[in-house]
Amino acid sequence: MKIDLTAEEKKKFFEQGFIGPFKLYEPKEAKNIFKQIRIKSADTSNTLHNNPLNYDRHFDISELTNHICHPGIVDRLSSIMGEDVILWRMEYFPKYPGSKGTEWHQVQDYSYATGKPQLIPTDTTSGIPFDLTVWTCFTESTRKNGCLKLMPGSHNKMFFDETKKPSEGRNKLYTAVDSDTGFYGYNFSDFKVDNNWQPDESKAVVMEMEPGECVIFSARCMHSSFPNTSERSTRFAVACRYVQSHVKVYPDTNEFRAHGSDFDLSRWGCVQVSGVDKYGHNKFRTDNNLGQPFPVLEPTK
Numbered sequence: 229m230k231i232d233l234t235a236e237e238k239k240k241f242f243e244q245g246f247i248g249p250f251k252l253y254e255p256k257e258a259k260n261i262f263k264q265i266r267i268k269s270a271d272t273s274n275t276l277h278n279n280p281l282n283y284d285r286h287f288d289i290s291e292l293t294n295h296i297c298h299p300g301i302v303d304r305l306s307s308i309m310g311e312d313v314i315l316w317r318m319e320y321f322p323k324y325p326g327s328k329g330t331e332w333h334q335v336q337d338y339s340y341a342t343g344k345p346q347l348i349p350t351d352t353t354s355g356i357p358f359d360l361t362v363w364t365c366f367t368e369s370t371r372k373n374g375c376l377k378l379m380p381g382s383h384n385k386m387f388f389d390e391t392k393k394p395s396e397g398r399n400k401l402y403t404a405v406d407s408d409t410g411f412y413g414y415n416f417s418d419f420k421v422d423n424n425w426q427p428d429e430s431k432a433v434v435m436e437m438e439p440g441e442c443v444i445f446s447a448r449c450m451h452s453s454f455p456n457t458s459e460r461s462t463r464f465a466v467a468c469r470y471v472q473s474h475v476k477v478y479p480d481t482n483e484f485r486a487h488g489s490d491f492d493l494s495r496w497g498c499v500q501v502s503g504v505d506k507y508g509h510n511k512f513r514t515d516n517n518l519g520q521p522f523p524v525l526e527p528t529k
Contacts, residue, residue, distance in 0.1 A: 238307065241308060244383075245380065245381060245382060246446070249441035249442060251300075252440055252441065254440055258439035258440030259366065259439050274518060290516070290520055293520055301468065302501045308357070309356065309357065312504060312506065313470050316469055316477040316478075316510075318466065320467065321463075325460055327374060327456045331416050331417065332451070332452040334448050335447045338390075339391065340388075340394070341486035344481070345479070346477065347475050351507075357383075358472045359471045360471075362443075364442040365441055365442070368437075370463075373461040374463045375437065375454055376451060377433065377434055377451065377453060379433075379449065380449075383449040386421065387420065387421055388416065394418040470501070473504075481493060495517070501524055502524070
């Protein structure tokens with residue numbers, strides 16, 4: 229049965245820039261998936277990118293191959309974005325005890341990382357986001373171990389300018405354990421439109437979540453996280469990034485460098501998780517590097 233957002237949920241999404249949390253897995257199942265991801269992450273023999281970052285592991289970890297196509301994700305996305313939805317990137321975020329909080333940030337075309345847009349929309353509809361992130365926790369996510377924060381309504385105005393050049397981050401190798409800053413080795417404050425502006429923390433929504441829950445948000449909606457001040461609780465979340473099929477992904481790009489690592493796109497491809505591709509802008513993959521097909525949903529009749 230299709231899991232559409234209700235009219236009230238859609239109204240709330242467009243007002244806030246996010247919606248959730250929603251349950252995708254029972255807590256025990258989520259923790260078991262996390263265990264498998266943690267074990268399989270150590271094996272890099274079939275990874276897509278030859279670098280230490282955790283991009284696109286849905287190409288070599290079967291649990292993530294299935295996760296990106298979860299009906300509870302895809303159905304809800306299609307009720308916001310329309311039937312034709314593609315996944316272009318997946319990454320995961322382990323926040324270990326002692327890790328710094330991620331500073332407030334918002335993005336639109338992901339050019340902050342390289343200086344070149346990684347997404348270019350070609351057929352936008354006013355008020356409808358062309359990209360959405362689904363952020364799923366596979367462990368408990370609490371204030372103490374670094375849960376997500378979201379700023380309602382901030383998707384309506386850009387407080388950060390991705391065309392600015394950061395003081396650091398693009399060439400320095402990022403590691404989650406010893407980063408000097410809270411965002412992939414960047415100081416995201418370098419991208420502020422107004423250097424004197426500060427977000428109003430009193431308006432932030434603290435997104436404490438159970439294992440197996442997800443939240444859907446526009447990357448334009450400002451988000452951040454608390455530091456992990458716990459003694460031994462790692463917070464682990466997976467961010468899946470989806471776009472409407474008219475969006476050009478990595479346009480005119482065969483490789484790029486970001487976060488101090490090189491990314492070869494020769495074997496990369498989008499995954500059509502719902503609907504069809506009517507534009508022909510992008511490369512696609514129908515199975516992962518293990519030969520496992522992506523379990524995409526059939527178009528609605």
